[in-house]
Amino acid sequence: MHCAQKISDNIFWIGSNDWTTPRFENLFPIPHGVSYNSYFIDDEKTCVIDTVDKMIRDEFLNNVHHLLNGRQLDYIVINHMEPDHCAVLLDLVKEYPHVTLVGNATTFKMFEQFYGTPCPDNYHLVKEGDVLDLGTHKLTTYTMPMVHWPEVTATYESTTGTLFSADAFGTFGTVNGNIFADQVDYSLSYEDEARRYYVNIVGKYGPQVQNALRKLSKLPINMIAPLHGPLYRTPETINYIIEKYQYWSTYSAEKQGVVIAFASMYGHTADMAQQLAKLLSSRGITDIKMYDVSKTHASYIISDAWKYSHLVCLSPTYNLGLYLAMDAFLHELAALNFSNHKVSIVGNHTWASAAMKRMTALFTDTFKNMEIVGEPLDIKSALHEAQLPAFEELADTIATSIRETEIKTF
Numbered sequence: 001m002h003c004a005q006k007i008s009d010n011i012f013w014i015g016s017n018d019w020t021t022p023r024f025e026n027l028f029p030i031p032h033g034v035s036y037n038s039y040f041i042d043d044e045k046t047c048v049i050d051t052v053d054k055m056i057r058d059e060f061l062n063n064v065h066h067l068l069n070g071r072q073l074d075y076i077v078i079n080h081m082e083p084d085h086c087a088v089l090l091d092l093v094k095e096y097p098h099v100t101l102v103g104n105a106t107t108f109k110m111f112e113q114f115y116g117t118p119c120p121d122n123y124h125l126v127k128e129g130d131v132l133d134l135g136t137h138k139l140t141t142y143t144m145p146m147v148h149w150p151e152v153t154a155t156y157e158s159t160t161g162t163l164f165s166a167d168a169f170g171t172f173g174t175v176n177g178n179i180f181a182d183q184v185d186y187s188l189s190y191e192d193e194a195r196r197y198y199v200n201i202v203g204k205y206g207p208q209v210q211n212a213l214r215k216l217s218k219l220p221i222n223m224i225a226p227l228h229g230p231l232y233r234t235p236e237t238i239n240y241i242i243e244k245y246q247y248w249s250t251y252s253a254e255k256q257g258v259v260i261a262f263a264s265m266y267g268h269t270a271d272m273a274q275q276l277a278k279l280l281s282s283r284g285i286t287d288i289k290m291y292d293v294s295k296t297h298a299s300y301i302i303s304d305a306w307k308y309s310h311l312v313c314l315s316p317t318y319n320l321g322l323y324l325a326m327d328a329f330l331h332e333l334a335a336l337n338f339s340n341h342k343v344s345i346v347g348n349h350t351w352a353s354a355a356m357k358r359m360t361a362l363f364t365d366t367f368k369n370m371e372i373v374g375e376p377l378d379i380k381s382a383l384h385e386a387q388l389p390a391f392e393e394l395a396d397t398i399a400t401s402i403r404e405t406e407i408k409t410f
Helices: 054-068 089-095 105-115 191-216 235-249 268-282 298-307 324-335 355-366 385-404
Strands: 005-008 011-013 016-018 034-036 039-041 047-049 075-077 100-103 123-125 131-133 138-143 153-157 162-164 223-225 255-262 288-292 308-318 342-349 377-380
Touching: 005 223, 016 054, 034 054, 039 054, 054 089, 075 089, 089 105, 100 105, 105 123, 138 191, 153 191, 191 235, 191 298, 223 235, 255 268, 255 298, 255 385, 268 288, 268 308, 268 342, 268 385, 288 298, 298 308, 298 324, 308 324, 308 355, 308 385, 324 355, 342 355, 342 385, 355 377, 377 385
Parallel strands: 047 075, 075 100, 100 123, 162 223, 255 288, 255 308, 308 342, 342 377
Antiparallel strands: 005 011, 011 039, 016 034, 039 047, 131 138, 138 153, 153 162
């Protein structure tokens, strides 16, 4: 049974949802599932824009067969060769052996690496600015290297002003009948998952995303059709997601507020985190997020660290180093090029001090454009009345810094 939906003049969404896979890329929890989007253009020449993950192979093929209605498939445009978008590619090539595959040199190199099945007679090599004429619809190729693989392109359909944006502007979460962002409460249903998707998958490549945004800003875009999540078809939703990408790709905080990320073996460092949160609240700070790095998947903490202006890390020493869960969290944060934020540091130790020194060194030497707010604290074993003045002073400094932080506008 097909579930294709018309999105504009002779252009159809032919994706589906995956509620089964527990982790995207076997890394990131997707409790609300994920959609894999593909598109079909019905013109003098028929065309599929990207394929899908193997999890929805049957639904996808049913959609293609329904829309072709016995005709041949002329083109498959390949914007991205990651397996969640190309797992069914070879199925279509086998079923329609004369189909033309549209991609760049790196696309076809990856195609052969994945499948071991060279199809040079099917290849149509494109580069920046090349136009594919389907009849009424004209498809122009725009390269977007490292957003977030080197072969990635966006395809712009000039008749309808539709941008097929590959993984850019995607999000975790299924599309539940309503496939357009303006049909749902986007900020409630998708914004947090769009941010978590971006920062954990694309976040490392902010400069490349900025290059792509500058390039695409010259186009009259009436619709953005990504490979995951809802489509954007109104000026309000298009401007909304592009503005978010300006924040995310420049590593700029969206809001004044603080994320308190703590690690705790026996509860003493957790007590310090709670004490600091209480002190910040008493100083009028209302946007406070707290996470135990041992229990919360790092992708959620990283997403909020990107969103808010301030981060506080509290951790005990462990085996003469940094507690492993905090070390792993900071390693992931650094790998994504987290920068342009403000951080405060609290270490804890009983018989040898390392955590505070290690965190301070990381934020000073590894991260870029990070301001350390307040004097890093190093507490012995547990928080007592004697250390409260130091926490009061740290809370004063953080609260003042939060209030004085200016949030960019784009």
